[in-house]
Amino acid sequence: MSDLSRRSVLRGFGLAGLLAAASACGVPPAHIDAADRAARDRSAQDKKLNFANWPLYIDVDEKNAQKRPTLDAFTAHSGIKVQYTEEINDNDEFFGKISPALMNHQDIGRDLIVVSDWMAARYVRLGWVQEMDRSRQPNVTKYLDPLLRNPAFDRGRRSAVPWQSGITGIAYNKKALGREIKHVSDLWAPDLKGKVTLLSGMDEAFALLMQGQGVDVAKWTADDFHRMTDQVASLVHSKQIRRFTGNDYTKDLSSGDVLACQAYSGDVVQLQSDNPDIEFVVPQEGAELWAESLMIPNLAEHKSNAEALVDYYYDPEVAAELAAYVNYVCPVPAARDVLASSKDEDTAALAEDPLIFPDDEMRKRLVVARDITPEERPEFENRWNLIVGL
Template sequence: MELHEITAGLPEPVRKAWERSMTNGRAAMTRRTLLRATGLAVGAGSLAACGIPPARSTATGDSTASLVKDLSDTEKVVNFSNWPLYIDVDDKDKNKHASLDEFTAATGIKVRYTEDVNDNVEFFGKVKPQLAAGQDTGRDLMVLTDWMAGKLIRLGWVEKLTMANVTNAITNLESRFRAPDWDPGRLYSYPWAGIQTVVAYNKKATNGKAVTSVAQLLDDPDLKGRVSFLSEMRDTVGMVLLSQGKSPEKFTADDYNAAIARLQKAVDSKQIRKFTGNDYGQELSSGDIAACLAWGGDLIQLRADNPDIEYVIPEDGYLASTDNMLVPAKAQHKKNAEKLIDFYFQPKVAAELTAAIGYVSGCAGIKDELTKLAPDMAENPLVLPTAEMAAKVHVFRSLTEAEESEFEDKFSKLIGA
């Protein structure tokens, strides 16, 4: 499709901003499985009890493009699936979310919000039967990590967004998020949050010794048996690739195998104690784990609770990725979902979300609003990356289906999954 065809019908200022992003944007960030240890998986049969209606069969089995009538104009609802602990929460009522209430007040659209995305692969298995059969999943919006978002887009199981309904998103999207290789031009997705993978340590557990590199995690005898890496393949292998002087954007199969071999050596020597999801936090805080790979958003709260926790951006660089909002194929309330996407790309609303969850916003221009809400967070490079950090950021390249199968299998064997 030609660029002028994609932007046809948009307001002139929005059209120009979006076309500039297509010609000047660089590859966006790539990765994450927010492996929440909350046990909140929801089966398809119980979705209605959690606010999301059961899947509805459609008249066509073509899952590459929606031929389903959009009910948005008559049914003022949107069914939203997200990860646990990934939105603002009322202090007195954990089921209340101020940003969703603001959206309802502004649009009249009620949000049925469900925290049923606990793992990308698990969630894929949950929605695959309906999507493969050309059926509505009962969801209108879902948040998935970039590599899984790309997989669903390749399969034709995501609705192409109507650009006229996401003009805030087009205009305010940060330049570094505009052109991911798995969704060029952001035709199907917009970021919910960006995630940074860095090195963290407990300075009390290390007796004041700084841990500044992945090589130190793998080799330092003072850390033996007290190191953890992440159970998300792209983060762990990507960071090891960087420590070996390889590019996560351009690595070969031989490079990947060398990184796995280096990790296996550290496992065999018992340098690495375990591979974890985000449940590393408690052990890092207690000192049972002295140093680890960690996600930036988690470190905001961990450091607030424990001043002994430090983080470092290695000289070799660090990995970054995005969790993304997508409309699944056959969604019954596509326009309502697009309005919700667009709502979160207003700087004030984006700042409210960022202040609540501590992850990088995909919305540009939020610093002034964030300063009003959380001045310390507005100065934190884990939330608003500095130019120095931006110079060190790397992304894990998209994999072919064959590579994904082979690489995940090798990593699973490494971590004992």
């Protein structure tokens, strides 16, 4: 695995921000009614689908980088050929790429896409993705993690089914620091002055920081947001925070330039393989559980084939194979038993890794945060970007 994160850094408004701002100013949003989202489904006679994903987010054959074992097995089982492209490098960038077509009710040439849930919420609100037929998805119905089933933007996960999940928490070098970190407030201790980094993306950063102030991020308010940003601004002024980062926090932590940082669980699994002194903690106040989700865009011509692929990856055997490769939080808890039964010791050990399968104690402290609404975004984004320097 490389250090490329699937959790993108928010880079200003972009087209997504412009749409949010336009909506807030009373300009009619480019919403598509449910009755106008479907095209004639060609799945039965056209056994294929186009699947757009992030780089390094699927299993790859060790001997042939062009082969993806789970996708190959899906084709062998179903007869459906998958055109798989690794074209999503940033949520906003991809949104800008496909939104003109979606806004104008045109087919984007992709049957399945994967984006972070904070961005998925925009597609759902705009009516740019279709609901899936759960009768075709018994595995999703049975095996989807209960913690991920009902985000505020998509109750029942009809439009956005998690591909992989993760936790935004705290990573630190326990040996170099010489003590444990248990609370978000521990980052503000004097011995960490100038040795702490936070994530620069507002959507990625805000929940953990609010949780450190005792906020229930499933139902946070504007006052909570401003109280959090006031604290962050003060910590920047006092030079407690070294800087704000994208995924390059991994380099800072590995080099020792920082001792503690806001981090993603999936990245830390990789860091720990090189440095066992790196710890990941879900603070006592809690941490954000997030997902990057599969969605079927409007007018996709192979909807049933796409629904079949989504359900295929919710088979615990398949989910286990994918989890063993990508090392993010698996949205299929039943895959844990599959890995645990492996005859390979390293593979079996993954079943006990709480950053892939959070244990019961950790799960009690994980929360899916309420997303930022289009009406809130312009004000909040402006405030955050002034602090971060974007």
